[in-house]
Amino acid sequence: MSTLPKPRGPLSEALLAALASGHTDLAHVDPDSPEDAALSLWVLHELSYRGYDAVDDRLEHDPGLVRLRGRLEDDLERRLRECWPGRPAYDEGFAEAFFAWVAADDGPSLARHVQREATADQVVELVQHRSLYTLKEADPFTFALPRLPAPVRAALAELQYDEYGGGRPERLHAHLFAEGMAALGLDATGCGYVDEAPLEVLEQNNAMSLFGLNRRLRGASMGHLAAFEAVSSLPSRQVAQGLDRLGLPAEIRAYYEEHVEADAVHEQVAVRMICEPLIAAEPDLEDDVWFGAWCCLDLEARLARHLLAKWEAA
Amino acid sequence: MSTSPSPDVIVCPGGPLLLRGEHVIADEDGVEHVTERPVSALCRCGKSASRPWCDGTHKVLPEKDRP
Numbered sequence: 225m226s227t228l229p230k231p232r233g234p235l236s237e238a239l240l241a242a243l244a245s246g247h248t249d250l251a252h253v254d255p256d257s258p259e260d261a262a263l264s265l266w267v268l269h270e271l272s273y274r275g276y277d278a279v280d281d282r283l284e285h286d287p288g289l290v291r292l293r294g295r296l297e298d299d300l301e302r303r304l305r306e307c308w309p310g311r312p313a314y315d316e317g318f319a320e321a322f323f324a325w326v327a328a329d330d331g332p333s334l335a336r337h338v339q340r341e342a343t344a345d346q347v348v349e350l351v352q353h354r355s356l357y358t359l360k361e362a363d364p365f366t367f368a369l370p371r372l373p374a375p376v377r378a379a380l381a382e383l384q385y386d387e388y389g390g391g392r393p394e395r396l397h398a399h400l401f402a403e404g405m406a407a408l409g410l411d412a413t414g415c416g417y418v419d420e421a422p423l424e425v426l427e428q429n430n431a432m433s434l435f436g437l438n439r440r441l442r443g444a445s446m447g448h449l450a451a452f453e454a455v456s457s458l459p460s461r462q463v464a465q466g467l468d469r470l471g472l473p474a475e476i477r478a479y480y481e482e483h484v485e486a487d488a489v490h491e492q493v494a495v496r497m498i499c500e501p502l503i504a505a506e507p508d509l510e511d512d513v514w515f516g517a518w519c520c521l522d523l524e525a526r527l528a529r530h531l532l533a534k535w536e537a538a
Numbered sequence: 539m540s541t542s543p544s545p546d547v548i549v550c551p552g553g554p555l556l557l558r559g560e561h562v563i564a565d566e567d568g569v570e571h572v573t574e575r576p577v578s579a580l581c582r583c584g585k586s587a588s589r590p591w592c593d594g595t596h597k598v599l600p601e602k603d604r605p
Contacts, residue, residue: 320551327597375544382558382576390576457594461587488592489579492550 226274229267229418233260239267239292243279248288262426265296266356266418269433272367273360274415297434301441304431304519311514318500322517326454331525332532335459338466346535347470348408352417353425353527357432358401359412362387364436368445373505376446379497383490397482404476424527431519443509444516446502450494451517455524456487552604554579554592565590 231237235255242248255261270276271284283289314321338347362384369380389395402412410416418426435445460483467477503510548556557578563571571590579592582605586593596604 323552323597378544386575386577390574458597461593484593485579485588485591486575488554488594489556489575489577491594492548492553492556492579493577496548496550 226270226276226415226418228276228278229263231260232263233257235260236264236267239264239289242289243267243276243283246280246283246286248283248286248292250288250292259423259426261296261299262423262430263418265293265300265430266426268293268296269430269437270415272433272437273363297430297438300427300430300434304522305515307522308515308518311511318503319496322450322495322499323454325517326451326521329455329521329525331521332528333459333462334524334528334531335462335466337528337532337535339462339469340466342466342470342535344470344472346531347467347472348410349420350531351405351408351476352410352420353422353531355401355405355410355412355417356415356421356425356429359398359405359415361398361401363398364432365445365449367436368439368442371439371442372446372502376498376502376505379493379501380446383493383498386486386490397479397486400475400479400482404473404479407473407475422527422530424523424530428523428527431523435516435519441512441516443502443506443512444519446494446498447513447516447518448520449516450491450499450513451520453487453491453494455521457484457491460484460487549582550579552601553596554582556580563590 228240228243229236231240233256235250235253238250238253242250255264268289271279271281271289275281275284312321312325314324316324334350338350342350365380366384369377369384372380385391387397389397389399393399405412432445432448435441435448460480464477464480464484467480499513503513546558548558550556557573557580558576559573561573561578563573563580565571581589581592581595583596583599583603585595585599585603587595
């Protein structure tokens with residue numbers, strides 16, 4: 225169960241009141257900032273993950289809240305699609321084109337910063353921001369599982385089985401991260417750090433939930449997954465080296481070391497055994513596969529620019 | 539859908555060898571490593587720092603040095 229965050233404007237304030245009272249007609253309330261809109265959508269999505277102690281679980285499908293969720297999701301999707309440059313042209317196979325496209329990405333890297341320069345305080349801040357997703361690591365993509373054709377479903381289930389610890393709860397990736405957080409003295413129960421999350425973190429999470437929770441966006445969900453895995457393995461080693469440089473606890477290093485090898489597998493599975501056969505079975509989804517992948521890299525680049533500029537200025 | 543069983547050993551062009559299921563790998567020095575995942579990736583470029591497992595290093599090699 226999560227704790228409700230603090231409001232960031234009129235819409236999130238009205239939404240928190242609606243969750244408490246059950247009076248959910250919010251059609252006439254508008255956000256007054258991107259943060260207000262993004263936090264409201266994050267709060268609504270969380271009803272589909274862990275819920276809140278003080279909120280009736282039935283509100284997940286309350287018509288007024290579903291209508292608001294749709295309004296906020298449409299706005300997020302429209303803004304992402306407006307920035308998307310479109311899918312790249314390629315002659316070779318999809319997998320080769322996808323890996324080449326990811327390799328050509330020259331966005332700023334938080335992993336490189338952690339490896340070489342970050343202070344311990346910056347790493348702790350980054351872990352707090354990452355926790356919004358990582359404490360429910362892999363979950364947004366699980367929502368897409370029953371909506372995929374059989375060979376793709378089998379491959380995604382195999383990938384998720386590894387994410388969820390291969391039957392061993394102590395190896396579940398979200399649990400490894402929670403252990404790392406606890407070793408750093410951070411609160412790993414529920415979602416303790418949403419109040420600290422900048423817009424970029426909220427939108428990263430909202431995009432993953434948008435793609436996972438809406439069947440029509442299953443292509444974007446799988447593209448996002450593939451891009452996420454394809455930029456994880458080597459950067460995870462950089463982060464592990466940075467944590468070692470700073471003498472931070474072995475538990476948090478273990479989470480990143482696990483991802484060096486795990487994601488070297490997952491990127492191949494996600495690209496070759498999930499996205500490629502998905503596109504073969506449902507060619508109309510190819511645009512969305514690339515769109516989802518682009519969203520993953522773009523939203524991460526936005527977060528990296530935000531944090532690096534903030535730390536540079538400090 | 540094909541009725542033949544799907545492969546358990548998959549060669550990724552320019553990348554690792556994927557192994558589905560449980561295996562014991564003997565490396566160049568005869569040291570045995572047990573797979574711990576539903577699917578494991580074995581290094582084919584020889585440059586992984588986690589050998590015998592792949593760690594993605596093939597991606598930063600010049601194309602001519604990739605397997």
